[in-house]
Amino acid sequence: MSKNTDNLQVIKVITRERPYDVLVGSNLLDQVGTEVRTAVGGDAAFVVTDTNVGPLYLRRVEQSLADAGYRTVSITIPAGEQHKRLDTFGTIVEAMAEAGLTRSSVVVALGGGVVGDMAGFAAASYMRGVCVVQVPTSLLAMVDSSVGGKTAIDLDAGKNLVGAFHQPSLVLADVGCLSTLHPDVFVDGIGEVVKHAVLADADLFDELAAHPLSQDGDPAYLARIVARNVEIKRNVVAADERELGLRQTLNLGHTIGHAVEAASDFKLGHGHCVAIGLCAVARAAEGLGWCEPGLSTRIERCVEAQGLPIDTDLPHEMLLSFAVRDKKRRASHVNLVVARDIADVDIRSVSVEELARVIELGCASALRRS
Ligand code: GLY
Numbered sequence: 176m177s178k179n180t181d182n183l184q185v186i187k188v189i190t191r192e193r194p195y196d197v198l199v200g201s202n203l204l205d206q207v208g209t210e211v212r213t214a215v216g217g218d219a220a221f222v223v224t225d226t227n228v229g230p231l232y233l234r235r236v237e238q239s240l241a242d243a244g245y246r247t248v249s250i251t252i253p254a255g256e257q258h259k260r261l262d263t264f265g266t267i268v269e270a271m272a273e274a275g276l277t278r279s280s281v282v283v284a285l286g287g288g289v290v291g292d293m294a295g296f297a298a299a300s301y302m303r304g305v306c307v308v309q310v311p312t313s314l315l316a317m318v319d320s321s322v323g324g325k326t327a328i329d330l331d332a333g334k335n336l337v338g339a340f341h342q343p344s345l346v347l348a349d350v351g352c353l354s355t356l357h358p359d360v361f362v363d364g365i366g367e368v369v370k371h372a373v374l375a376d377a378d379l380f381d382e383l384a385a386h387p388l389s390q391d392g393d394p395a396y397l398a399r400i401v402a403r404n405v406e407i408k409r410n411v412v413a414a415d416e417r418e419l420g421l422r423q424t425l426n427l428g429h430t431i432g433h434a435v436e437a438a439s440d441f442k443l444g445h446g447h448c449v450a451i452g453l454c455a456v457a458r459a460a461e462g463l464g465w466c467e468p469g470l471s472t473r474i475e476r477c478v479e480a481q482g483l484p485i486d487t488d489l490p491h492e493m494l495l496s497f498a499v500r501d502k503k504r505r506a507s508h509v510n511l512v513v514a515r516d517i518a519d520v521d522i523r524s525v526s527v528e529e530l531a532r533v534i535e536l537g538c539a540s541a542l543r544r545s
Pocket of ligand 1: 325422425
């Protein structure tokens, strides 16, 4: 491990596919080459980045890989979820073939969730699977999408409909990258941080309710928060890699959140929608007697403290139609993750009628009160 890396935290992830380390710290981008060399080895490194992140960090990462003896090739894809599609995927895998990559090459995903998903899926598919190293640069990718092996692209029919479970061989999260994020994008990632706290960590929840996270904050503090989130996710993924049971709890806030995201035509960020979903389900759960009294107010205060929205005024019928289209729907029922208390969640199988009631009780509550 490099001595130049500050605030380093190492989280070990054990999955059936492979064990790997998640390194969280400052100045990690300059260590990508040596860390990839140690974790994966190989001859060539293929870096996938996007038009937002490439100009900021690609040269540093390429230099680090070249210094570690890699033949380095890169591709810069257009930034944005609208490009997480088959045609971009095709461009990436064609470029991999053009670069002469083999099974002993490694793909390096340098960017946020979209880059991680696309590069991960390209690595899962090319020659039936090559190693991928995730180098997340957004908060959302650091605390959620870079860990756990989900990779996917979107279809006309919905988000993430084609993909694969493909665990990374290494994850390097350099919290220094957070300072260059657009403030809205940084705050968006906090939606998943609050979700993890509600799911599994009452102390983290209280800390978040009291102190808004700052992208320019103390790097040691940011590294500690990111590392704690990775641990929470690691604990779930290690117990249920393929989302057969426990991993579904990571969908806390997502049933309503995905519906808000789709109904807003993806204009509202994923983390903002998850925050709304967390609050909406908590309000409904309280109305239905499924959770501790006062829980929804506690969650709303924490979400508000972090600068995220707590409600939506999108029409209920529209939200329901998107919520039942969710790919996690099983037959006539939807698995809805409900917090009974902080760090105590339940997966409830709810009918479409019950889901309609949840939306009615949980969404546009402020409008109803006025
Ligand atoms: N983002 C939820 C999961 O990885 O399962």
